[in-house]
Amino acid sequence: MSSATLSPAATKTDTPIPLRSHLRHTGALIRRNLLWIRQDPESMFDAILFPVVFTLLFVYVFGGSIGQSLGGGQDRYVQYVIPGLLAMMGMNMAQGVGTGFNQDFNSGVMDRFRSLPIGRGSVLFAKIAVEMMRMLFASAVLLVVALLVGYDVHSWSGLLASVALSAVFGSALMWVFLTLGVMMKSAQSVQAMGFLVLMPLQFGSSIFAPTASMPGWLQAFTDYNPLSSLADSARALMEGGTDAHALWVTLIWSVALTAVMAPVAVHKFRTKS
Numbered sequence: 001m002s003s004a005t006l007s008p009a010a011t012k013t014d015t016p017i018p019l020r021s022h023l024r025h026t027g028a029l030i031r032r033n034l035l036w037i038r039q040d041p042e043s044m045f046d047a048i049l050f051p052v053v054f055t056l057l058f059v060y061v062f063g064g065s066i067g068q069s070l071g072g073g074q075d076r077y078v079q080y081v082i083p084g085l086l087a088m089m090g091m092n093m094a095q096g097v098g099t100g101f102n103q104d105f106n107s108g109v110m111d112r113f114r115s116l117p118i119g120r121g122s123v124l125f126a127k128i129a130v131e132m133m134r135m136l137f138a139s140a141v142l143l144v145v146a147l148l149v150g151y152d153v154h155s156w157s158g159l160l161a162s163v164a165l166s167a168v169f170g171s172a173l174m175w176v177f178l179t180l181g182v183m184m185k186s187a188q189s190v191q192a193m194g195f196l197v198l199m200p201l202q203f204g205s206s207i208f209a210p211t212a213s214m215p216g217w218l219q220a221f222t223d224y225n226p227l228s229s230l231a232d233s234a235r236a237l238m239e240g241g242t243d244a245h246a247l248w249v250t251l252i253w254s255v256a257l258t259a260v261m262a263p264v265a266v267h268k269f270r271t272k273s
Contacts, residue, residue: 029126037130047134050092051142054085058208059149066209075150082146083234084207086139086162087227090170091202093135095194098177101127102187105272121266128174135170139163158237165237165250169230172254175261182268207231226253 017025037043058081059074067077143151143159153159177194184190204218205211205227211219222228229249236243 025122026125026129029122030129033126033130034133037134044134044137046096047093047138048141051085051089051138052145054088055082055142055145055149058085062208069213070210078146078149078151079239080210080235081208082142082151083162083238084205084231085142085146086238087166087169087230087234088202088207089138089142090135090166091173091198091227093131093138094170094173094177095191095198096134097127097131097174098179098181098184098190098194099187101178101181102184102190105182106186124178124262124265124269127178128171131174132167132171135167136163139166153238155238155240158240162234162237165233165247166230169226169250169254172257172261175258175265178265179261179268182265182272201225201227205231226250229253 059078063074063077063081066080067073067075070076070080147153177190180190180193184193202208204221205225206222207227211222211228214222226249229246233243233246233250236246
């Protein structure tokens with residue numbers, strides 16, 4: 001058989017697949033990924049340890065000094081930083097998506113998926129769906145730790161809205177890291193790229209500290225940083241109010257990233273040799 005001849009399976013995957021079949025394939029792959037987590041519980045360590053370590057680190061190391069600048073003490077800083085950390089959960093989980101996706105490629109799992117008569121997008125949507133579950137679990141852990149260190153919930157509906165907003169933005173970032181996971185040659189490269197991108201976004205934002213004392217050029221960066229908008233919006237919602245500007249900026253960033261990067265990720269997945 002010549003290299004130009006397609007196998008029956010390959011031919012079938014090139015034909016249009018109905019939406020119902022896409023949904024069925026996605027559901028089956030979600031179940032497969034969840035079973036894999038059940039067999040490898042260590043894969044949940046990041047979802048458990050990240051929120052615990054970050055909360056304890058920032059509250060007890062920086063809480064006193066930054067809290068005083070906010071007009072209070074450690075208790076005041078707890079109220080400030082917890083919404084920011086909640087906003088950060090989606091970003092941390094997004095980086096893990098790209099790393100795990102790249103490892104699946106290098107182990108040959110994705111080659112097997114691409115040889116099956118299933119929708120290509122189903123593999124990616126299933127991956128994002130499971131990572132969203134992990135992100136919601138990490139957010140729940142964070143909120144439990146937050147209550148233990150003294151966080152005072154002013155609005156439970158605002159808290160749930162903040163979790164939903166963080167999930168929306170996190171899912172948009174996942175498309176970026178799925179693309180990196182397909183394009184990069186190794187998981188270490190994906191991790192290094194994620195570090196270079198996310199570290200400036202994390203610390204050049206209002207997640208951990210107010211931006212008023214930052215240099216002018218850095219304040220200009222934070223004004224356009226979507227993590228600042230996400231953190232400010234989550235902070236307002238959890239206090240029982242709404243920061244309409246920050247909310248709309250976050251939603252616009254989420255829609256734009258998804259609209260641009262989702263088709264790119266699916267295309268790269270289809271054409272990766």
